[in-house]
Amino acid sequence: MTVLCVRSASFGDLSALTFHDIVRLRLDTFIVEQNCPYRELDGRDVLPTTQHLWIEDGGEVLGYLRMYPGAEAATWSGRVVTAPSHRNRGIGAQLMNHALATAPRPVRISAQARLEGWYAALGFVRCGDDFLEDDMLHTPMRLDG
Numbered sequence: 001m002t003v004l005c006v007r008s009a010s011f012g013d014l015s016a017l018t019f020h021d022i023v024r025l026r027l028d029t030f031i032v033e034q035n036c037p038y039r040e041l042d043g044r045d046v047l048p049t050t051q052h053l054w055i056e057d058g059g060e061v062l063g064y065l066r067m068y069p070g071a072e073a074a075t076w077s078g079r080v081v082t083a084p085s086h087r088n089r090g091i092g093a094q095l096m097n098h099a100l101a102t103a104p105r106p107v108r109i110s111a112q113a114r115l116e117g118w119y120a121a122l123g124f125v126r127c128g129d130d131f132l133e134d135d136m137l138h139t140p141m142r143l144d145g
């Protein structure tokens, strides 16, 4: 099995092509695949405190997530995505575990409710009631340890 390394950069250190490919994967997934119109480019990507993490192979972005300091004095993780052609091969877990290895605690996420089990396997626990965001059910989750 090929071992793929996790790359990370703030916006200022991302090439235009890499950012393009990351945004294309996010748009293809969260808006087209999940049929959910929402404001995908929320301004957070360009903040110097936001860290972009991704895995690529042969110039193709296969997985991505971003980490940033936010509300509740927490590190927030979001836009977690694996290219459809490469799901269920451990890419999402590899990216999350890499990010969690150094992220200041607590780490917070708004998980899509159907993925509560996936995040629980990474150590996250529910920290509130489900809520609707962009017409989609989300579960607040938190990692302390």
Ligand SMILES: CC(C)(COP(=O)(O)OP(=O)(O)OC[C@H]1O[C@@H](n2cnc3c(N)ncnc32)[C@H](O)[C@@H]1OP(=O)(O)O)[C@@H](O)C(=O)NCCC(=O)NCCS
Pocket (backbone or CB within 6 Å): 029, 063, 079, 080, 081, 082, 083, 086, 087, 088, 089, 090, 091, 092, 093, 094, 110, 111, 112, 114, 115, 116, 117, 118, 119
């Ligand atoms: C969620 C996502 C990022 C996972 O990425 P991935 O690279 O496929 O994940 P991994 O390969 O590391 O993990 C897959 C494993 O989780 C399991 N899994 C998938 N959904 C699960 C769920 N809802 N609950 C528990 N386990 C789940 C799979 O069965 C698989 O198990 P296995 O390793 O024993 O075969 C990917 O499915 C994706 O991009 N989905 C669309 C975008 C999205 O919804 N992102 C989350 C926003 S909160």
